Amino acid sequence: MTTALQSKAALQLVTGAAVDAVVSALGRLSGSPEQQRAALLDIAPSVIGHYSDGSSALAADFYDDERERAAPPKLYIAEPVVLDRTEKIRRAVAWASDPLFVGEPEKTAGRLAEVVNLETARPYRDTILTNRRRDPSAAGWRRVTNGGCKLCRMLADRGAVYIDTTARFAAHASCKCTAQPVFSSDDYGDEANVMQYMASKARRSPQQQATLREYLNANY
Numbered sequence: 001m002t003t004a005l006q007s008k009a010a011l012q013l014v015t016g017a018a019v020d021a022v023v024s025a026l027g028r029l030s031g032s033p034e035q036q037r038a039a040l041l042d043i044a045p046s047v048i049g050h051y052s053d054g055s056s057a058l059a060a061d062f063y064d065d066e067r068e069r070a071a072p073p074k075l076y077i078a079e080p081v082v083l084d085r086t087e088k089i090r091r092a093v094a095w096a097s098d099p100l101f102v103g104e105p106e107k108t109a110g111r112l113a114e115v116v117n118l119e120t121a122r123p124y125r126d127t128i129l130t131n132r133r134r135d136p137s138a139a140g141w142r143r144v145t146n147g148g149c150k151l152c153r154m155l156a157d158r159g160a161v162y163i164d165t166t167a168r169f170a171a172h173a174s175c176k177c178t179a180q181p182v183f184s185s186d187d188y189g190d191e192a193n194v195m196q197y198m199a200s201k202a203r204r205s206p207q208q209q210a211t212l213r214e215y216l217n218a219n220y
């Protein structure tokens with residue numbers, strides 16, 4: 001049985017290996033910026049695809065472990081989920097390549113690291129959240145962080161459980177947080193509060209944004 005933090009550490013190994021693979025490939029590239037960008041548009045998506053299989057499988061295993069621990073009455077087996085992000089990944093890699101055209105390869109390396117980290121960690125969270133929606137015995141999910149930024153700490157605070165199925169997993173470029181499923185047979189504690197749900201939204205009004213910033217600064 002793997003704990004949430006062990007599974008999170010394993011995910012970090014997967015995303016770290018993916019970042020290393022892409023950044024070291026960049027270091028070996030030569031030719032014009034156009035040629036290097038074309039090569040990155042080839043290499044980065046295929047590395048992301050490879051490691052996404054790993055991160056989604058890790059999440060499905062963790063889901064099944066957690067489910068076994070909670071022992072809900074109905075049978076369900078988690079499946080790895082890798083959503084099609086081909087276009088988004090291509091655009092992100094093209095953005096990461098921009099600094100090559102002004103002779104700043106280190107900046108490209110930094111951007112690639114962000115993109116690859118985010119995109120290889122995403123299937124882990126998508127796997128937990130998608131299976132949670134499909135599984136009749138699931139009650140929600142909680143965010144697993146250790147340290148992290150103010151926003152991540154706030155989103156994970158009190159071990160809050162996100163029960164609303166429309167709640168997104170809010171992640172930033174260097175986010176190392178994961179998700180853990182909780183089941184109706186668990187004594188899972190508190191549901192996420194209004195601020196936690198609000199902070200998980202993709203879009204916020206300027207007013208909500210200001211409220212959130214104030215709340216984070218006052219409490220975290």
Ligand SMILES: [Zn+2]
Binds near residue numbers: 145171176
């Ligand atoms: Zn985070």
